[in-house]
Amino acid sequence: MKYFAGIDIGSTAIKISIANHDKELIGHKISASGSMFYKYAHETLDALLSELNLTRDNLVYIVATGYGRKIFKEANENISEITANAVGARAAAKDHGEIKTIINIGGQDSKAISLDEEGNVTNFAMNDRCAAGTGKFLDACAMNLEIRVEELGEKHFASTGTPLLINSTCAVFAESEIIGLLGNEHSVEDIVCGVHYSIAKRIVKLVKRVGVKEGIYFDGGPALNIGLVNAIENELSCKIFIPEFPQITTSYGAAIIGIDSYNYENT
């Protein structure tokens, strides 16, 4: 049996997916990027392979993607995370209907990608200048509020007041806004809700730049935060689809691209 790996080396996490020749996802693993992502990427790959009772010899094609893709020299190919995300999203949502727009929030950037009927990327917009509206922003806010990132979702739904808007786009300045709100004894829940809406509004602006087309897919780690999902749905006024494993769509897409490349080279 032949296997294909997609390795997505992001700013915050390394995501690896392994697919079989039928493009089925058979395993995945996520680890922190840390300070030496080259080393950690190899370790994670080996750990995943041993979990699946496989060895490196079973892997016939490796595609690297993400911000650290160029340092993974063992890969047969490397592609941008935009293409990989588009391919992965369509595969992950194949039973759900057509995906026309992808929202991706990563550790350091956020993207909106627009697709045509065949799944080709027609347009994309990226917020790449600072941490506004990214996973880091959520991390920083959770840290200020002394809660875990995982708790943000439930706090959002526990909010009873008006969401307290955070006007600063900069994560550093937002911190002082949050401290101010806490100092004035506002509830953590209302602040969390405000943080989510601040990010959601920013994301929706990004999506509007590429055009809102129904069939919206949301991935990246922050998609696990049901509060943020709620805020984005409200701002977009439509349902969005969250895959079962929102963090690994891009690496899954990279693995699928590997299959296509392998087939192309060997037929």
Next chain:
Amino acid sequence: MSSQQPHVIETQKEKQNRHKAMEAIKVINTLKEEFKNPIESMNYFYTLFEDVYCHQKSLHDNKVKVGTMCIQIPSEIIYALDAVPIRLCNGFYTDDEIGSDLLPQKACPLVKATVGHFASGNFSDKPNILFSPTTCDQKTKAGATIERFGYKVIDVGYPRTKESEVSRDYWRQSVKQFAVELSKFQGKKLTRSNLQATIKKIGYAQSLYHKLCQYRKENEVTINGNDMFMVTGAFFFDRIDNWIVAVEKLLEECKIRKETNILINAKVSPRIVYTGSPPIFPNYKIPMLIEQSDAIIVADETCSSNRMFNDMIAVDEWNLYGMLDSMSDKYLKACTCPIFTKNDDRIRRVIELVKSYNADGVVYQAFAGCTVYELEQRSVLEAMEKEGIPILYLESDYSPSQGGQLSTRVEAFIESLKIKKRKSKQEKV
């Protein structure tokens, strides 16, 4: 793969209301929390704004609501005909964004927000009929746009010159026609005694405003400018009797604060006269920046505050037509709106405010797109320069993200006034 979503998505209306609530609460919280020695009786106004804009509370359930598109429609007549005036000039960025899809991008944010408000139809007190005075071009056209959304809008002709007798007669006719239209709509007759009573009531409200302003003339100010904008802004839509009681309480508290020397500013805080496009809740962006930079707004020349209250109706003869004519004169002759061809009155008013309130400088704000204020900028700047009054001219809109650049300019201006103030004191010593 499946998605887990335990929630329902908001309707368009819920979303717009939430956006407005978020804007409103931000301003209310800042006022409550960021300034020293907050006035307790201001809580009436904070709660009022929160009720109306965060919880969509209706204040005039069983009354006929008359929407006015500008300051020139006499509220006295509306009250006398047993209806409630609601002034619809709007300060919400949420509505401005909705209006931007309907009007040119470069239009005035206040007009866009007003039109956007009607487009969304999210009213806690929906007006039954609208009167639109033909003041500036944009407001004039806004009336026609709003009519297309299915509202009853009646234009009230307003002249663009105020010196001539022809204009005066024309406006007096317009006011009478307005009274006739509303009285037809209401099926009620305007009587001498009703009109006299409402002129007196609004006159009393104006006198309360003037009393409050006395406390701003003092060296140690007891109420800041943003709170004053809240008080006058509440007059747009509040139940007038409640408003009067709340301001009376505010006056009592100001009196006690003066006696016990509770201050809201440092002695070196520069005193500012604010003029230009009106700050309307929750767009207190510039006034807030000024007072957060340790200056204090002691007076203003804007149509959302001072211009509503400054001039009283001077009645010669207390018969119906006598009252209507005197009222018309007040709404035309005393108005310092920049729509008029010549407007030396406005310059005189600003200079007079600077002198009587012992101000250190003037901040002139024009909304980007509010052509008349932009056009009048030069003449006002020159006049202030001649008088040796420092002035800062700022252009802004309703977007929340502009804060950074504006605050640097405002702070630098205020610091320069402070340095000047310290120096002049040293020279005197």
